[in-house]
Amino acid sequence: MGVGKKTGPKPSFNREDVVDAALAIGVDTFTLAQVAKRIGVVTSAVYRRFDSRDDLLDACLARAASSIAVPAPGASWQEVCRLWADECWQVCENFPGLARAVYSYAPAFTHVGQVAGAYAAALESHGYTRGQAGFALDFLGDTVFACRLGVESMRATDGSGESGLSRAKARVGKEVLDHPFQPDETWADRGATDVKVEFIIDGLGRHWPEM
The missing domain is CATH 1.10.10 (Arc Repressor Mutant, subunit A)
Structure with a gap:
């Protein structure tokens, strides 16, 4: 043997x-x-x-989508929109690389259909159409995910351990002293994300386009 x-x-x-x-x-x-x-x-x-x-x-992506919380019954439309924005941000925190994967993989959005449907139904309960709900959710989601991509580039470090934020600060301070965008520590966190979300919600208070 x-x-x-x-x-x-x-x-x-x-x-x-x-x-x-x-x-x-x-x-x-x-x-x-x-x-x-x-x-x-x-x-x-x-x-x-x-x-x-x-x-x-x-x-x-299905795993990530299943982790998204849905609105509680009776939530105002503003609360529904804020929760959606918060959950879009949080799912990116919990699943590194998700924002980039979503934008590079065309069928990615299909995995959020059930949870997005729950949000749409919550908005429809306030008298909005499915098309209006879809527009609001898409606009808010796109805004948060785009902001997230920017944050990730600021957090990323190069071979020497220097962060994107540090490089951005050095470049702006050295080359464009009066640049309208001045990087600070918030750029590596939620930054202006919440301001943009509130701007969208304020706009929806005046007009809800159809998608």
Whole structure:
């Protein structure tokens, strides 16, 4: 009987383990090879659970969407809008790389259909149409996600450990002293996001376009 290398039992993993690994790496940057390495299997093993990277990305986006809170019964339309904006921000905090993934993957929005429907229904209860609700949610969501992308660029560090915010401050202070946009610490946090959200809500108090 020949002596061979003992391989032991094959690692056991399920779909949720794969999703966990992809999210830990970054929903916008993970590769199947990286995911496989993280859970201790060969890349081909991941294909037993997911057909492709897009298939896994869909599962990650579904996980993120399921974490979004929905409005409480009786909430005012303003409260519904503010909660949607807050949840859009929070889901990006909880799932790094989500904002970038959403903008680079065309079907991403389909995963938020159920939760967005709950928000639309809450707005419809105040007399707005489905088209008006869709416009408000889309406008607020786009605004928050775009702000989030800017914040992430300010938080990111280069090889020397310098943040984007530090580089922005140095560039503006050195080259454009009277620049209308002066970077400060809020640029690496929510910054003007809440001001923009309130501006949108104030505008909706006057007019609700149809989407």
